[in-house]
Amino acid sequence: MAAGGPASELIMFIVAVLVAGSVAGALAYVTTDIAHGMNDRGAMLADQLRTDFAIINDPTNIPVAGTGPYNYTFYVKNIGKTSIPFTSSAIQVFIDGGIIPPANLTFTDVNGNSITTLNPYEVGVITVTLGNQLTTGTHKILIVLENGKKRSLVFET
Incomplete structure (x- = not known):
């Protein structure tokens, strides 16, 4: 043992x-x-x-063109350090809580040239085409990037 x-x-x-x-x-x-x-x-x-951006419109004077369809112009400035994809597949736009279909969005530079990226410190133009004119009063646009970064602007028509 x-x-x-x-x-x-x-x-x-x-x-x-x-x-x-x-x-x-x-x-x-x-x-x-x-x-x-x-x-x-x-x-x-x-x-x-x-990644950062700003909507730089004058909220009391949103440019609109046309008599049906109506084209609303919104200016977006890249204030971040990296380029932002600037296409309808990378950016979603909402007006008054409703999503704008990608076919109703146009992405250009300030000279009207089509672009796919917004480089740092550049200004891009998002043209939103709507069949009906927005009613007179206060509205809200919300722009959401592909990484979830979002900015909104309350504007008047």
């Missing part, structure tokens, strides 16, 4: 080392998973911080 004591202690030691190794492995996996999540979230946040 004297040999049973050291053998059982050796078995208990091996079991303790295996349990400690398993716990350490699980903690390493969880720590790595958290670190990757923080890295991904940080990259997404950095992208949102580098």
Whole structure:
């Protein structure tokens, strides 16, 4: 029986080392998973911080052309550090809570040339074509970029 004591202690030691190794492995996996999540979230946040824009219209004087359909002109300035995709597939426009179909949006520079990106500090033009004229009064436009950054403007017609 004297040999049973050291053998059982050796078995208990091996079991303790295996349990400690398993716990350490699980903690390493969880720590790595958290670190990757923080890295991904940080990259997404950095992208949102580098991307910024402003709607620079005079809210009391929105340019409108046509007698049906009506073309409303909104000026957007890229005030961020990165280029913004400037197309109907990358930008959604809402007026008074209703989404404007992509076919009713035109994206140009201030000279009327069609563009697909808005570089830093450039001004772009979004022309919204509506079948009916907006009623006289206060309205709200909301512009949402593909990364979720949004800006709104309350304007009068």
